[in-house]
Amino acid sequence: MRNIMIKIEYDGTNYNGWQIQPNGITIQGEIKKALKKLTGEDLNINGSGRTDAKVHARGQVANFYTASNIPVGGFARAINHFLPQDIAVLEAKEVSKDFHARYWAEGKMYGYQLYIYPQRSPLLRNHSYHITYELDIAKIEEAVKLFIGTHDFKAFMSSGSSVKSTIRTIKHIKLERQGHCIWLEFEGNGFLYNMVRIIVGTLVEIGSGKRDLEIVKKALETGDRRNAGHLAPPQGLFLEKVFYPLTH
Amino acid sequence: MRNIMIKIEYDGTNYNGWQIQPNGITIQGEIKKALKKLTGEDLNINGSGRTDAKVHARGQVANFYTASNIPVGGFARAINHFLPQDIAVLEAKEVSKDFHARYWAEGKMYGYQLYIYPQRSPLLRNHSYHITYELDIAKIEEAVKLFIGTHDFKAFMSSGSSVKSTIRTIKHIKLERQGHCIWLEFEGNGFLYNMVRIIVGTLVEIGSGKRDLEIVKKALETGDRRNAGHLAPPQGLFLEKVFYPLTH
Structure with a gap:
């Protein structure tokens, strides 16, 4: 075999x-x-x-x-x-015989696409989250930094999965503006259920002024889902890469 | 009204x-x-x-x-x-009352997306022309230059439309490589029926080594459709912009 x-x-x-x-x-x-x-x-x-x-x-x-x-x-x-x-x-x-795609994964990279324009985009309709109002990118960039590192991401998890620990490490978050789009990239050692989408929802709320930057620290400290933002929709999310030990 | x-x-x-x-x-x-x-x-x-x-x-x-x-x-x-x-x-x-979207158009910009990879792309399947082999980009860049300017593009037109003149001016062609994609952009004062798609088909044949650079000059001189390449498929083509006099 x-x-x-x-x-x-x-x-x-x-x-x-x-x-x-x-x-x-x-x-x-x-x-x-x-x-x-x-x-x-x-x-x-x-x-x-x-x-x-x-x-x-x-x-x-x-x-x-x-x-x-x-x-x-x-x-x-x-x-x-x-x-x-x-x-x-x-x-x-x-x-090798012992390789297993889930158990051997050392990390993952997800991408998330926002589309910011008053009207919807027919070409990106299935591949982005449509935001009709302007976002404060500088504020989002500040918020992004607060997520980097090792934290208890319990507040950024939907129920419906059983995990031993809710501690994860985000190594890197990239933010790129291209025309009407914002492309976010998250690299980490693992992600809780819906974690990327709840982080994106939180970033959108901070960028729109609905929530303050402080909410991120509070959510990471308390682990309370109510301190994090909404669940961003699925169609903006892309599983970009799965990382394995160098031998694979 | x-x-x-x-x-x-x-x-x-x-x-x-x-x-x-x-x-x-x-x-x-x-x-x-x-x-x-x-x-x-x-x-x-x-x-x-x-x-x-x-x-x-x-x-x-x-x-x-x-x-x-x-x-x-x-x-x-x-x-x-x-x-x-x-x-x-x-x-x-x-x-103004006399504006007409067709008669007043001074020029257009089209984009065309190539996807170059041995396997097809599910995410780009409806928005690109899938090429399974490598292309010589330097050669394509050389060929691109031959199209710029005012030429008789008769060889780069499908039958099925009646036009008075087959002379058009291409002001600018942009070529960008991004990962597995090549993005081509054509700006001109007007385009004949299927002109962009036949130019792209010709560029692909030159990039793959199937045709020589010389064919472009020959096609522009003779106006013979057989000297131009194949008709690239429709799903790679995007009408990007239509230009009007500054007052509109």
């Missing part, structure tokens, strides 16, 4: 998220179906983590064990033949 | 192009329907020019005459309420 690692891009617009579930179509489910057609096998696909409905990925990672002897060089093209147009495997490679 | 000029963005993926036709849904048709709902009037909408099926716009311009007294400040928002999510009016303003 070979252990194959794949890097996946998807447009999450028409999916109920990554993870297979009884109702609704999912990315993991579509990949499972495509692999069944390609290899004839009923495989378990381990993703690096879930993404919610309408969330996108440019660098989701997964692995699976296969008895098939399809060369890895042609694997991406072969599986893409069986995948719908809004999912594609970008790369495939054989990895 | 007021003469209203509107700037429109659309995702052309699900449309049979700009112009109203007996079969299929069109951008112009959807705007006409939305204006009917908003004003109760059956209006003629003059676009700056047609765009083909699956072609997008970030800056299409149109005008129409209305007896309604809806203030222009709230016009964009009001009409967007009646438009589908893949079409939006970005701005509306009252212009």
